[in-house]
Structure formats: C-alpha cells, structure tokens
Amino acid sequence: MTLSVEIxxxxRVEADAIVNAANSMxxxxxxxxxAIHAAAGPRLLEACRRLRNTTHRDGLDVGDAVATPAFDLPASWVIHTVGxxxxxxxxxxxxxxxxxxxSLDVAAELDVRSIAFPAVSAGAYGWPVTDVARIAVMTCRGWLAEHPEASPQDVRFVVLDERLRDVFDEALGAA
Structure with missing residues (x-):
C-alpha cells in the first residue's frame, strides 16, 4: 500500500483510475x-450525459463520486467527484x-489497483491547498487503514508544480 505525490x-498518468474534480452537472x-474531458474525447461527455439522464438526473452531490470509462485517456476509469x-x-x-x-469506495467497487487524485477544491473552488493536502492525506490514510485488503493499493496525488508537491509532501510527512 503506497501513498505518494508527483508532479x-x-x-497522462498511467493509473487504473484518475479522479476528476468535476462540477455537479x-x-x-x-x-x-x-482537461480530462478534452483528453478523454467526446465519448466521456456522452457517458456523463447518460448518467445525467439515468442515475444522476439532478447532478452529483458535493462529496459524492461516480465512475465512467476513461475512453482516450491512459487510465481505464474516470472517477468524478464534486468538491x-x-x-x-x-x-x-x-x-x-x-x-x-x-472516490476510494468507487475505486474499490471497480477493483482498481491504482488511483490518481488532483488537489480537489484547491483551484477555482478556493480551498487553501494546505487544507486540501492535509484532509486528502488524512482521509486516504484512514480509508486504506480501514480497508487493508481492498483495492486500490497505490494512491497518488498528481499536482502541477513543485510548490503543490511540497505542500502534499509535508502533509504526507505530518500524517
């Protein structure tokens, strides 16, 4: 079981699943x-529209997660979550x-071995990255401890630059 951060x-990450910081629609x-929708191609939008027309007519609630195939991405799955x-x-x-x-619950249901997260809510949604990193690391560590036999076993935080990596590294060291 690993928990890591990378720039x-x-x-482009090779993981079984990547997490999309989606909006509720x-x-x-x-x-x-x-970026995920552009890289995955138009079939991702079609899959999301199917979700909206069936199981998620009112959109996805804040804090919830749902999966679609990843289509043209290197991953197999996109797990959408609304921060x-x-x-x-x-x-x-x-x-x-x-x-x-x-997101980890959904990944376990899909039996994926690896998952990559962005800094959910740290961008346009205004959360301080230090809070996001601390909460993300604490939550993922707790989930992995409660589910020692479950997939995924490789959990990564993928960030855009050294500053964000350093913040996540600090959270990984502190937790």
Missing amino acids: GDLT LLGGGGVDG PNLHRGQDDPARLASCFAR
Missing part, C-alpha cells in the same frame, strides 16, 4: 474537469474528505 499532468467545465466550493460557503471539511473517501 505531472493527470490526463458532470458535463465538463474548466480546470482539471475541462465543496469555498466561494459558495461550502466550508465543511467533512464534505471535502468525503470526495476522497467516496
């Missing part, structure tokens, strides 16, 4: 969400922690 492009957007938006007053750390825990 990279989430859309699941129909693409900016930032990580837009809390601090600019909208969504400041409950439990909702942010739920994004990581629910």
Whole structure:
C-alpha cells in the first residue's frame, strides 16, 4: 500500500483510475474537469450525459463520486467527484474528505489497483491547498487503514508544480 505525490499532468498518468474534480452537472467545465474531458474525447461527455439522464438526473452531490470509462485517456476509469466550493460557503471539511473517501469506495467497487487524485477544491473552488493536502492525506490514510485488503493499493496525488508537491509532501510527512 503506497501513498505518494508527483508532479505531472493527470490526463497522462498511467493509473487504473484518475479522479476528476468535476462540477455537479458532470458535463465538463474548466480546470482539471475541462482537461480530462478534452483528453478523454467526446465519448466521456456522452457517458456523463447518460448518467445525467439515468442515475444522476439532478447532478452529483458535493462529496459524492461516480465512475465512467476513461475512453482516450491512459487510465481505464474516470472517477468524478464534486468538491465543496469555498466561494459558495461550502466550508465543511467533512464534505471535502468525503470526495476522497467516496472516490476510494468507487475505486474499490471497480477493483482498481491504482488511483490518481488532483488537489480537489484547491483551484477555482478556493480551498487553501494546505487544507486540501492535509484532509486528502488524512482521509486516504484512514480509508486504506480501514480497508487493508481492498483495492486500490497505490494512491497518488498528481499536482502541477513543485510548490503543490511540497505542500502534499509535508502533509504526507505530518500524517
């Protein structure tokens, strides 16, 4: 069981599943969400539209997660999660922690061995990256400890630059 951080492009990571910091409508957007939709190709949007027309008619709740195939990405699955938006007053750390825990639950249901997370809610949603890193690491460590035999066993945080890597490294060392 490993928990690590790396600098990279989430859309190029070779992992069984990558996590999309999605919006509740699941129909693409900016930032990580837009990059994943662009790299996965139009079939990802079609899959998300199917979710919206069937199991998620009202969209995906903050803190929840759902999977689609990854289509043109190197991963097999995209696990979409909706982080809390601090600019909208969504400041409950439990909702942010739920994004990581629910994504791991979905990954376990899919029996994936490796999963790569972005810094959910740290970008346009306004959460300080130090809080995101601390909550992400604590939640993932706790989930892995509670599910020692479950997949995934390789959990990675993929960030854009050295500054973010250093923040996640610090959280990994502190937890």
